[in-house]
Amino acid sequence: MxxxxxxxxxxxxxxxxxxxxxxxxxxxxxxxxxxxxxxxxxxxxxxxxxxxxxxxxxxxxxxxxxxxxxxxxxxxxxxxxxxxxxxxxxxxxxxxxxxxxxxxxxxxxxxxxxxxxxxxxxxxxxxxxxxxxxxxxxxxxxxxxxxxxxxxxxxxxxxxxxxxxxxxxxxxDAAHHDRVLAVTSHLPHLIAYSIVGTASDLESVTRSEVIKYSAGGFRDFTRIAASDPVMWRDVFLNNKDAVLETLGRFTEDLVALQRAIRWGEGDTLEALFTRTRAIRRSIIDEGQDTEEPDFGRKH
Amino acid sequence: MxxxxxxxxxxxxxxxxxxxxxxxxxxxxxxxxxxxxxxxxxxxxxxxxxxxxxxxxxxxxxxxxxxxxxxxxxxxxxxxxxxxxxxxxxxxxxxxxxxxxxxxxxxxxxxxxxxxxxxxxxxxxxxxxxxxxxxxxxxxxxxxxxxxxxxxxxxxxxxxxxxxxxxxxxxxDAAHHDRVLAVTSHLPHLIAYSIVGTASDLESVTRSEVIKYSAGGFRDFTRIAASDPVMWRDVFLNNKDAVLETLGRFTEDLVALQRAIRWGEGDTLEALFTRTRAIRRSIIDEGQDTEEPDFGRKH
CATH class of the missing domain: 3.40.50.720 (NAD(P)-binding Rossmann-like Domain)
Structure with a gap:
């Protein structure tokens, strides 16, 4: 049926x-x-x-x-x-x-x-x-x-x-959906768009260098930042409150990391980097991503 | 020989x-x-x-x-x-x-x-x-x-x-290397570590929801944030100046995007999102990443 x-x-x-x-x-x-x-x-x-x-x-x-x-x-x-x-x-x-x-x-x-x-x-x-x-x-x-x-x-x-x-x-609930996706999807897209924009706007590093050495991590962000521009414009305009709230949290945390780098607080950095590795593990265990290194990209 | x-x-x-x-x-x-x-x-x-x-x-x-x-x-x-x-x-x-x-x-x-x-x-x-x-x-x-x-x-x-x-x-030149890699590798890693930390620390959204719905973009960041904690701690501590400089640029750009969202400036968003798509294209044309959608992840 x-x-x-x-x-x-x-x-x-x-x-x-x-x-x-x-x-x-x-x-x-x-x-x-x-x-x-x-x-x-x-x-x-x-x-x-x-x-x-x-x-x-x-x-x-x-x-x-x-x-x-x-x-x-x-x-x-x-x-x-x-x-x-x-x-x-x-x-x-x-x-x-x-x-x-x-x-x-x-x-x-x-x-x-x-x-x-x-x-x-x-x-x-x-x-x-x-x-x-x-x-x-x-x-x-x-x-x-x-x-x-x-x-x-x-x-x-x-x-x-x-x-x-x-x-x-x-x-x-629709409002709860919007808060969850602000974290798992909307903020990641915003960050990716932003960092790709920043990287292409520098004076001390040329755009061709950014592209050439992108395998160091940057290229992952460019994939997300290649998503449909109009679709994503509309997402941000129509989930404004949850996106701004989540972005505020992110900026706070990033500034704290910035301070840890400035003051050489290696333990703070290492503790965070160890914790985030465990979250990756959970995502793979839940079947939400591939376990293969580098997403299974060909080498 | x-x-x-x-x-x-x-x-x-x-x-x-x-x-x-x-x-x-x-x-x-x-x-x-x-x-x-x-x-x-x-x-x-x-x-x-x-x-x-x-x-x-x-x-x-x-x-x-x-x-x-x-x-x-x-x-x-x-x-x-x-x-x-x-x-x-x-x-x-x-x-x-x-x-x-x-x-x-x-x-x-x-x-x-x-x-x-x-x-x-x-x-x-x-x-x-x-x-x-x-x-x-x-x-x-x-x-x-x-x-x-x-x-x-x-x-x-x-x-x-x-x-x-x-x-x-x-x-x-070593100093130039450190500026280039701050953009193409160190900042992306810092951002990924930071956002994964933020997402796992919220009250309104549970960690299990973050993991469950990570396919919306977040899971890409968790891959980078699963990199070796000690190696990366040392990168940030030993390339402090270039990382802080690049991070300052990024934060500036992100705050500008935040403002565009708050004021509903759709054209600003769409223009950036269109520009970043072109950068992805260049990276693929340069052979620095796979053209396959989703990095060739299995569906």
Whole structure:
């Protein structure tokens, strides 16, 4: 028994197109309609045969869908919701894949009164963008967090849908989601963007030297700082409070480290560096990263 | 013609043991003597058959070596140099693999008057430590920076040695090396250690949540923050000025980003995030990282 027989995806970037591929692979009888505002993206979706129908207009994609998944930047959710509001079939459930949840829950609720809304966030992705970058196994064994206002039959169906796609599902309060992800995702991205910017702006060290000797650690940061600019702009603008709070904590800790270096407090440094090694161990034990050195990069 | 027929390595951690393996593979007739102060490490070196001789005492390892490579934390270089000072063969060249060069050049020069000193830094490594973590191809196509006080026949021979090991060699002024690596390696490590510490210290988000949802970006930082604590303590203590200078720049830029988020300046964010993406591209084009999404992690 399929959780949904007719699904619409709005936005066919990395996540939307991975979702389409995963649906095709795990639930091949689902009738899949997708939409994207960009003609180049639509052409690739057709060429890659990722869906049964491809529409220019979001409203046209959702007319008979039982589940509509918005896979657009968080800042575009309200406009897309307004576009589809008059076209949704009775009983349709609207979900999304955005990295910020309180704002999305509020925006979708305001634009779609009376509609069942089950915001979702698959904690998965890569630094690449666009329909060619997607792949079916992206959500395999990754967490998908659902943040409905109230848990019930609608969130149960969406949970069953993600489980079929290979993900592990967790329900969470939207505001708590935003605090957790501020730490595990938003702050790391902000820091990575910032340090890559800093490194490319120095006078005493040339940019070509930064690139040439990046294997010393810097290149890891550039991967994250290669993520989609608009998606991440919207994350920071729409999870402002949690990001600023977490950033404040980080800056405090960094200043303390700076002081320890200035005063030659080797024990403080070594104690922290030993503690952080244990956290890496936990992440590997939890199956959240590979144990292979250097992420398994080829040598 | 081998650059050196008899080589001694002091310290058989990740780098020392990789060096031993690479010598065995590329220059199998080299007579290789190694030393490590830790009996457990020596036992593993014997079991793995990484060298012709294994000594407890650093002095005993160097007696007939043409090249001595110190592969110990930067803070331990002076003591090891003092230990070998009376044992070096006439004409022996002393090198190292430390991530800080001005301090090492000064320390070795003071401890070994009249000895040819060619400090070196292979810009390669993983987050793992110890003799079991090493592998022969670690230096393949990676840069090795040499920072002799004066270039000449000694640095030519050390350059030829690293070239045989598969590395690309560059000569650089020691102080400039320390400024470049402060940006490309030391600051990234400091930031990673700091953010991993911050994330594990929050009250509103549990440590198990941080680990569970780390795939959103955080897990990348934990890899770097799993690097050897003593090695990195010594890097920060011995490259203090360049690290503090670079850290000051970074903090300035981060505060500017913080302000952009607070005031909702989306264009500022998007412009930076677009610029950083281009830097990632350059690093891949230069062969300094894999193009595969997510570093080629398995999905």
């Amino acid at each position: 399929l959780p949904f027989a007719r699904v619409a995806i709005i936005g066919m970037g990395l996540i939307g197109s991975s979702l389409a591929r995963a649906i095709r692979e795990t639930m091949p009888t689902v009738r899949l309609t997708v939409s994207d505002g960009d003609p180049a993206v639509r052409a690739r979706v057709v060429a890659l045969d990722l869906a049964d129908d491809v529409t220019e207009n979001a409203g046209a994609a959702v007319v008979d869908a039982e589940l509509v998944v918005l896979a657009v930047p968080v800042g575009a959710m309200a406009a897309i919701a307004a576009e589809i509001a008059g076209e949704l079939a009775p009983g349709a459930i609207v979900s999304d894949v955005g990295s910020v949840k309180a704002r999305v829950l509020a925006d979708l609720g305001a634009a779609l009164p009376g509609v069942e809304i089950v915001p979702g966030h698959p904690v998965a992705g890569t630094e690449k963008s666009g329909p060619d970058a997607g792949f079916a196994s992206l959500f395999q064994d990754r967490w998908c967090i659902l943040t409905p206002a109230v848990a019930g039959p609608a969130s149960d169906r969406v949970a069953a849908f993600w489980t079929r796609l290979g993900a592990r599902v967790e329900l969470m | 081998l650059p050196f027929a008899r080589v001694a390595i002091i310290g058989m951690g990740l780098i020392g043991s990789s060096l031993a393996r690479a010598i065995r593979e590329t220059m199998p007739t080299v007579r290789l003597t190694v030393s490590d102060g830790d009996p457990a490490v020596r036992a593993r070196v014997v079991a793995l058959d990484l060298a012709d001789d294994v000594t407890e005492n650093a002095g005993a390892a160097v007696v007939d070596a043409e090249l001595v490579v110190l592969a110990v934390p930067v803070g331990a270089m002076a003591a090891i140099a003092a230990e070998i000072a009376g044992e070096l063969a006439p004409g022996a060249i002393v090198s190292d693999v430390g991530s800080v060069k001005a301090r090492v050049l000064a320390d070795l020069g003071a401890a070994l008057p009249g000895v040819e000193i060619v400090p070196g830094h292979p810009v390669a490594g993983t987050e793992k430590s110890g003799p079991d973590a090493g592998f022969a191809s670690l230096f393949q196509d990676r840069w090795c920076i040499l920072t002799p006080a004066v270039a000449g026949p000694a640095s030519d021979r050390v350059a030829a040695f690293w070239t045989r090991l598969g590395a690309r060699v560059e000569l650089m």
